[in-house]
Amino acid sequence: MSVEQFEAPETCIFDEMDVIAFHTGDPMWSSQDQNGMGQYTMQQVNNESVHDEEATNPLPDTVSAPNFLCNNSQCSDSDLNNITPSIAPIMFPRMKTGPPTRSSYKGPYEFGVMINGAHTHKKKFLWSTKLQRMYVDAECDFPLIFSWSAGAPQPAFVRAVVVFRDEDQSQHRVETCVNHKSILMTKNLPDCQLRNVLHSSREPGAADVQYSGGADEWYSTVVRFDNGLSTTHAYRFICKNSCTGGINRRAISIIFTLENLSGTVLGREKMSVRVCACPRRDMRAEEGAAPARRRPADARAAEHKPKKVKIEITDTDDDKIVVLPELRVRGISTAITTLEMMREFTVQHKRLSTDLRVLDEDASIIADLDTKLNELRSSK
Missing domain, CATH: 2.60.40.720 (Immunoglobulin-like)
Incomplete structure (x- = not known):
């Protein structure tokens, strides 16, 4: 039986598409005839779309093929069953309804x-x-x-x-x-x-x-x-x-x-x-209008919270490693906060680097900082 080529329309609405898959340059799905039924193997995707849940569980390898509905096109459902992989549309996740969640969430991949x-x-x-x-x-x-x-x-x-x-x-x-x-x-x-x-x-x-x-x-x-x-x-x-x-x-x-x-x-x-x-x-x-930040009367009594640091990359990144001498710092909380900032800068620098030497050095620096931070926290 001949397969009629169908040109996908520019705008598509995907019915019941909580689970979608696409491979750039690869077939979107492959069909194998088994007892007269087409089986479709797609890129594994989590079929439970939860707005704020982490997706860390293993994902299924096989789901049923999607049904396509078209806008501004004279196509039928049977035509769309014959859509060719080379013209499969690029797919995107759907937006959830209601106001979006505002809290920061690094997630499992340190976004x-x-x-x-x-x-x-x-x-x-x-x-x-x-x-x-x-x-x-x-x-x-x-x-x-x-x-x-x-x-x-x-x-x-x-x-x-x-x-x-x-x-x-x-x-x-x-x-x-x-x-x-x-x-x-x-x-x-x-x-x-x-x-x-x-x-x-x-x-x-x-x-x-x-x-x-x-x-x-x-x-x-x-x-x-x-x-x-x-x-x-x-x-x-x-x-x-x-x-x-x-x-x-x-x-x-x-x-x-x-x-x-x-x-x-x-x-x-x-x-x-x-x-x-x-x-x-x-x-x-x-x-100028923002109020100046006041230091608490008793800094040790204040709840310790990790500081969020945003790195501004300059034209000439300084990759030189500096060994600090023994320094005296007033207060364990001050020392911990300072070392945490150093660690965050090093983590961000490591994330943006592609040089294997720099990656190894940054990993070693982070390990040293973690060791010192654990010592200070245990002494509080």
């Missing part, structure tokens, strides 16, 4: 988001270490570095969702203002992209970028990464914080989540952002 400090003084975006906030102009491309440890699913997906920072606004979605939306409408973009204030810097229609949102879904931008433990992607904001009818002078943040194809969240980071016409002016004004 991280960083800003390359080498670009901040030259571009129209700045990072405030004091406020842990990015300041950026609208329509300005700002690159971010995403990293995760070995063993993460491939492909991996990073979802970016813009939310209002204040808790009393958490039930409201961030949408493009009327003015900027009308400008975007001339570009013939889908509605979920028109309403999304955060766009990928890639050209509209890029195969590895998908925009989603609608009904009770928050608007998001999903980028697919096929390989690598550290990769960069650039974004741009369409609206400013001051846009009337959109953000409307409310504080915002971006929530980044690392996900697999089934939509399971494997890591989460949140970044505070202000979109404005004069990033440097606004950053200086807000840093």
Whole structure:
């Protein structure tokens, strides 16, 4: 029996697709006739899509083939059963309904988001270490570095969702203002992209970028990464914080989540952002208005919390190893906090390096710091 070739439409909706699979360059599934029934072997994926659960259990190797439904096409279900692997569409995880979770979650693969400090003084975006906030102009491309440890699913997906920072606004979605939306409408973009204030810097229609949102879904931008433990992607904001009818002078943040194809969240980071016409002016004004941090009267009585350190990579990374002499420090908590910061910097440096010599040296430094940290903690 001859097999009729079917050209997949540009837009597809996948029915009951909590479990999807795709291999770049490989057949999406293979069929073996067994008692007249087609058996489909697909890339193993977790078939339980839970928004905030870790996906660490072994994943099944075999699931049933998906049913395809098409928009703007004259195809039938029988035609789609004959779809050829070479034209199978790229697939993305689905967005969960309701407000996204905001808490940070490193997950099983140590998911991280960083800003390359080498670009901040030259571009129209700045990072405030004091406020842990990015300041950026609208329509300005700002690159971010995403990293995760070995063993993460491939492909991996990073979802970016813009939310209002204040808790009393958490039930409201961030949408493009009327003015900027009308400008975007001339570009013939889908509605979920028109309403999304955060766009990928890639050209509209890029195969590895998908925009989603609608009904009770928050608007998001999903980028697919096929390989690598550290990769960069650039974004741009369409609206400013001051846009009337959109953000409307409310504080915002971006929530980044690392996900697999089934939509399971494997890591989460949140970044505070202000979109404005004069990033440097606004950053200086807000840093000046921020209250100074006061040291507790009894630092030893304060609850010890690990510090979150964000590395800003410079043009000339200093790889020289420095051996510190014996130093006297006031307070065990102070010494522990300082060593934890050193350890975090070394971990981030090791994650971004590809030099085997540097990787071995960083591993040795981390081991030494862990030994000293354990000694100090046991002496408290």
